[in-house]
Amino acid sequence: MVNAMSQTIMFISVVATFSAVYLGILGLARREETLEVKLQRFTALRAPVTIDTEKRDLKRLLARLGRLAPRRWSEGLDIELIRGNIPIKGGEFLVLQGFLIILFFLIGLALTQKAYGGILFSVLGCLLPRLWLKSAQKKKRRQFNNQLADALLVLANSLRAGFSLLQAMEMVSQEMPNPISGEFQLTLREMTYGTATETALIHLSDRVGSDVLDLLVTAMLIQRQAGGNLAEVLLNIHATIQNRLRIKQEIKTLTAQGRMSGYIIAALPFGIAAVLSVLNPGYLSILFTNRIGWAMLAGGLISQFIGFIIIRKIITIEV
CATH class of the missing domain: 1.10.287 (Helix Hairpins)
Structure with a gap:
C-alpha cells in the first residue's frame, strides 16, 4: 500500500512538473509572428531571424536548441507548422518532442520500474505532438474552407467592379477574418517582394494544404495562361464549393x-x-x-x- 502510494505521488509530481515547464515553453513559443518572419520561414528569404536582447528566456534557449536539429527534418516541419498556424520552427518542435519523449520515458520507468514500460510511454510521448499538429492543421483547414466561399464572392465582385486581381486579393485580406485574411495578406506580401503571381499562388496552396483551395489556384493559373473571364470562373467555383459544403454538412448529420x-x-x-x-x-x-x-x-x-x-x-x- 505504501509502495503504491509513493508511486502515485511520484507520478503526480512528475506530471505536474512537466506540465508547468512544457506549458511555459509553449506559452513563450506561441507568440504571433510578423509576415516578414513567416516569409523568411517559407520562401527563399532564409535570413536568420534576430532575437531581441530582452528575450533572454526559455524561448531563446529553445531557439538555440532547435538549430541543433537535423536541417532536413526541421525544414520539412516548417511547412507542416505553418499549415497548422503554429508559430514555432521545425527545430523547436523537434526539441519539444524530444523533451516529451524523455519525460514520458521517465514516467513509465517510475511507474513500472521496467525499461520496456518506459519505452512504451516514450512512444506515446512521440505520438502526442504529431497528433496535436495534425489536429491544428485540420482546424485551420476547416476554418479556411468555410471562409473560402465568401472570399470568392468578394474576389468576383471586386473584379466585376474593375479592380485588378491584386486589388481584389487585398480587399479579401482587409474584409475577411483570419485565417484566410492572413494567408491572402502573406501572398500579397510575397508579390510585393518580387515573387511571381503564379508562384505566390502555389505557395498559398502549399501553406494551407486544402484541396478546395487547390481547385481555386488551378483555375486561376489556367485563366492566367489561357485568358477568359476570371470573375465568371470564380463564381462557378463558388457554386461548386457551396454545394460541396452543403453535402458535407448533410453527411455529417447522417x-x-x-x-x-x-x-x-x-x-x-x-x-x-x-x-x-x-x-x-x-x-x-x-x-x-x-x-x-x-x-x-x-x-x-x-x-x-x-x-x-x-x-x-x-x-x-x-x-
Missing part, C-alpha cells in the same frame, strides 16, 4: 450517430476502470503489478486504437 458510438466505445473501458478504481481500488491492481497484466493492458489499448481508427474510416466520407 453519420453523427456513428461518430458518437465510436466515442462512447472508445471511452467505455476507461470509464469502467475509473468506476472500479473508486468502488474497489484493489480489484485492478493485479493488472499493474504483473507482467501479464501489463501485456493485457497494452493489447487492450492497441485494440482500442485500431477499432477507433476503423470506425473513423467507416464514417469518414470524402466529398
Whole structure:
C-alpha cells in the first residue's frame, strides 16, 4: 500500500512538473509572428531571424536548441507548422518532442520500474505532438474552407467592379477574418517582394494544404495562361464549393450517430476502470503489478486504437 502510494505521488509530481515547464515553453513559443518572419520561414528569404536582447528566456534557449536539429527534418516541419498556424520552427518542435519523449520515458520507468514500460510511454510521448499538429492543421483547414466561399464572392465582385486581381486579393485580406485574411495578406506580401503571381499562388496552396483551395489556384493559373473571364470562373467555383459544403454538412448529420458510438466505445473501458478504481481500488491492481497484466493492458489499448481508427474510416466520407 505504501509502495503504491509513493508511486502515485511520484507520478503526480512528475506530471505536474512537466506540465508547468512544457506549458511555459509553449506559452513563450506561441507568440504571433510578423509576415516578414513567416516569409523568411517559407520562401527563399532564409535570413536568420534576430532575437531581441530582452528575450533572454526559455524561448531563446529553445531557439538555440532547435538549430541543433537535423536541417532536413526541421525544414520539412516548417511547412507542416505553418499549415497548422503554429508559430514555432521545425527545430523547436523537434526539441519539444524530444523533451516529451524523455519525460514520458521517465514516467513509465517510475511507474513500472521496467525499461520496456518506459519505452512504451516514450512512444506515446512521440505520438502526442504529431497528433496535436495534425489536429491544428485540420482546424485551420476547416476554418479556411468555410471562409473560402465568401472570399470568392468578394474576389468576383471586386473584379466585376474593375479592380485588378491584386486589388481584389487585398480587399479579401482587409474584409475577411483570419485565417484566410492572413494567408491572402502573406501572398500579397510575397508579390510585393518580387515573387511571381503564379508562384505566390502555389505557395498559398502549399501553406494551407486544402484541396478546395487547390481547385481555386488551378483555375486561376489556367485563366492566367489561357485568358477568359476570371470573375465568371470564380463564381462557378463558388457554386461548386457551396454545394460541396452543403453535402458535407448533410453527411455529417447522417453519420453523427456513428461518430458518437465510436466515442462512447472508445471511452467505455476507461470509464469502467475509473468506476472500479473508486468502488474497489484493489480489484485492478493485479493488472499493474504483473507482467501479464501489463501485456493485457497494452493489447487492450492497441485494440482500442485500431477499432477507433476503423470506425473513423467507416464514417469518414470524402466529398
